[in-house]
Amino acid sequence: MAESKSLRVAYGEALAEIGAEHKEVVVLDADLAHATMTAIFADKYPERFYNMGIAEANLMCAASGFAYSGLTPFVSTFAMFGAGRAYEMIRNSISYCNLNVKLGFSHSGLCVGEDGGSHQSIEDIALMRVLPGMTILVPCDSIEMKKAVRASLDIPGPVYIRVARPVVDSFTNPEDEFIPGKANILREGSDVAIIATGLMVTEALEAAEKLSKEGVSASVVNMHTIKPLDEKCVLEMAEKCGAIVTAEEHSIIGGLGSAVAETLAGKSAAPFIRVGIQDKFGKSGKPSELFCEYGLTGSNIADQCKKAIAQKK
């Protein structure tokens, strides 16, 4: 039986695990420790946990101060208030000085559901991606989340880990390699390649399954690292399959779709379609209903794959 675990619980557990070996790790939160699950770390290492209150700008700059002093701060809040509200603090006080701060922001994307558009961060990847030197990891299940937290320690400089809220059935394997910047190919096919990230990876697998029943052979790539992007993999997929569909729980502007488009531009004429949020804001509703309404489903990915294949010359 696959383990079902919320990605944020996996994030909190991972922090507590690395905390045992890495005394230089400190964790900072902004009155959301029980939502981001840094509370799991705080319970175990209260002397290395700092609640900064509802003050995200100060949170980021305080983390910067810790990093300047040789510590490794993991900073958590909701993606909206971290990547969004405190953007310029991250830009100038963390990224611009290439400081070793790990940003684990939770409640990203539409899966926040009922809280509505004000809380659904559909632009955090875009915001982080334009920062030189920022690594961006988007784990798809709790097994991968734990690997991402560990891997972030070995990356000197700032790392953004996108932590989705829902409980997800784990489908990757503990023994699978997780190398930041190197995509994992989950399924080999020849007609179209689906490049997906985060919660959309399972939807991509579902799409591939659906397509195979209709005689269409799809590759599925788990692009867990948005930056640096595995450009080699993207170009090889374009060459091999001749059609690319990206899938992300994020705006189609600035995220995975854009990163793949930038890679393909001038190098591949393969038809290319982006599945994601089509340049509009989110709203309140059950996550599953919103995913249907915004086209973040396996069946929409499958439809878009067929469209891309039909565009092949």
Place this chain on the structure above:
Amino acid sequence: MDKKQKARELRAATLTSIYGAQSGHPGGSLSVVEILQALYYDVANIKPEDPQWEDRDRIVLSKGHACPALYAVLADKGYYPSCDLDKLRQADCHLQGHPDACKTPGIDVNTGSLGQGVAIAGGLAMAAKHNGRSYQVFAIVGDGELQEGICWEAAMSAAHYKLDNLVVLLDYNGLQIDGRNDEVMSLGDIMKKYEAFGFDCQAVDGHDADAIASAIRKPVSGKPRFICCKTVKGKGVSFMEDQAGWHGKAPSKEEYEQAMKELGVEING
């Protein structure tokens, strides 16, 4: 109707909508009821039949997560049918998880990201003076919310621009998400802080709508006003009172029935 009875009914409607949605923020919704009551049923100059009336007083729920209480008030005031409350936070309903002026009649300003509403309220008050209009602007803030630096930037500019048409009302319930304000990030002496920033300050019982209303009516000129309303988070439902755990979770069926019993309101349908 007796004010206390009205407050109980508003609390019941608030909890019913959160129970129906199975998500939302009961604690801070229940603590803010009398503040909303003082404004919407007493001092504020509004026309529910004309939500966009230019000379209306503006009311900004800066602690936007408490909107289930505001939605219950607006429905009771006739801005939209009460049955809309049954669809709180659903995909086909205008009642968003946090107030949305583009979708819901009676909402003046979008909030939900803490700290921004009170700063927008300052802008509304400046614009009222700029346009030579005499309406007032009321901003309702949470105590945890006041940890946001922007609240103090807003306080500084409100005093600088002598915004005597701005009233900041604090829902002082002592709790935020991760626990008590004093454990998470102490606010210190909040009255002295606002005084130091140049506000006229008053402290009142935040569950006495009349006391809040008369504090608002006190004439003040040349200064923005701060009214510290001492409240109890989760007020009116014994097991929710003063419990951080009830900040953002919906009651179960048993809890809901118990709450309605305590509020003395029959469950319909």
